[in-house]
Amino acid sequence: MLMPIKTPVYMDYHATTPVDPRVLETMLPFFSQDFGNASSTDHLFGARAAEAVQKSREQIASLINARPEEIIFTSGATESDNLAIQGVANSYKEKGKHIVTCTTEHKAVLNTCKYLQDLGWSVTYLPVDKFGIVDLAKLEEAITDHTVLISLMFANNEIGTIAPIEEIGRIARAHGVFLHTDAAQAAGHIPVDVDGMNIDLMSISSHKVYGPKGAGALFLRRHGGRVKPLPIIQGGGQERGLRSGTENVPGIVGMGKAFEIARSEMDSESRRLLQWTERMRSAFESKARAEQNGHPIQRLPHNLNMYFKGVDAKALIQMLVHEVAISAGSACTTREVEPSHVLLALGFAPERAYSSVRFGLGRFNTGEEVDFAIEKVLSSVAHLRKIFA
Ligand SMILES: Cc1ncc(COP(=O)(O)O)c(C=O)c1O
Known part of the structure; x- marks a missing residue:
């Protein structure tokens, strides 16, 4: 029997994900029962909280092939990006004041780099090809004796x-x-191995992987080379002095559980989601003359970004608002009227950026929802093209 489809169908999993019920269940005792301060370990309340925080560190470390002591909890990937970039810049400024990044980064990285530029650092923004990949030869050329960080x-x-x-x-x-990478969209979705990939700092977020919002972490290498950024928040010295402030114990517990689930379900989940994004891509290409943005193969299995020529993306999203929840780009910039800086960086005209939409599929989507979304998007695209032809 076909399950009835509950609308609107959520397909914006890159913006955020719902908390997995298993994660929520794990978090609940830490709000009002085991509510202790993880730094006040003189009594059992604090000791229980500290133990839970330590368990989460282990769960997260094991997903990314790190050691628990290399995980610094923060409020999310934005804060982790700031701590990584500003922290390294401030700590190593005697070596040099040059950072290398690229044009398609998230604003959490781009605006942190811009902030440092205002303070006297120089930043190289590498270009990308039409698929969004940086040229490795250009990366090598950009590195100088004064470069302290690649992000x-x-x-x-x-x-x-x-x-x-x-x-x-x-x-x-x-x-x-040092290499910093913002893995907010990668960790928990595709294999990440900080040791095998020579990553020194890595930003991760809980709410992109079915954990709660307001929790994140920075991986900071301590073994096989060590990186020592300066803190950007001063206070009581929690998180090895790198992130002062009482630990968000329920959030941290939830993040750990979310990463543990991701570790055991990533393979089957990503296979299923890839099949569905491929089904959508081929339907949109063959029935709506749409074109894919981004790399056709080297891409997240649950991502699909499509260009519908002649269709205003905002109008399409609005038309589908009660049926399918999709977006025109990054959640953090949707209030802007500017075209996506990522699509422009690929070399496309603003017209293509204004006519592109992002689909982000996830754990709680079903095959029926995928077919429903295909049908609704196709009919809305046809309708909008007729009106504006
Ligand atoms: C690549 C990337 N970096 C950073 C962030 C910010 O993450 P958070 O919401 O955890 O601060 C996001 C979320 O949109 C993201 O996609």
Whole structure:
């Protein structure tokens, strides 16, 4: 029997994900029963909280092949990006004041770099090809004796393109430069191995992987080379002095459980989601003359970014608002009227950026929802093209 479809169908999993019921269940005792302060361990309340925080560190570390002591809890990937970039810049400014990043990064990285530029650092913004991949030869050319950090994202939040992080890590290591990667969209969705990929700092977020909002972490290498950023928040010295402030114990517990689930279900989940994004892509290409943005193969399995020529993306999203929840790009910039900086960086005209939409599929979607979304998008595209022809 076909399950009835509950609308609107959520297909914006890159913006955020619902908390997995198993995660919520794990978190609940830590609000009002085991509510202790993880730093006040003189009594059992605090000790229980500290133990739970430690367990989460282990769960997260094991997903990314790190050690628990290399996980610093933050409020999310935005804060982790700031701590990584500002922290390294401030700590190593005697070596030099140069950072290398790229044009398609998230605003959490781009605006942090811009902030440092205002304070006197120089930043190289590497270009990308039409699929969103940085040119590795240009990366090598950009590195100077004054470069202290390379910050390149693992997977792009708009077009899903996955960077060649292993090669980038090799280049960074060969030049003795720290590598930071924003893996907010990658960790928990595709394999990430900080050791095998020579990553020194890595930002991760809980709410992109079915954990609660307001929790995140920064992986900070302590073994096989050590990186020591300065803190950006001063206070009581929690998280090895790098992130002061009482730990968000329920959030941290939820993040750990979310990463543990991701570790055991990633393979089957990503296979299922890839089948569905491929089904959508081929329907949109063959029935609506749509074109894919981003890399056709090196992309997140649950991502699909499509260009519908002649269709205003905002009008399409609005028309579908009670049926399918999709977006025109990154959640953090949807209030802007500017075209997506990512699509422009691929070399496309603003017209293409204004006519592109992002589909982000996830754990709680069903095959019926995918077919429903295909049908609704196709009929809305046809309708809008007729009106504006
Ligand atoms: C690539 C990337 N980096 C950083 C962030 C910000 O993450 P958070 O909401 O955890 O601060 C996001 C979320 O949109 C993202 O996609």
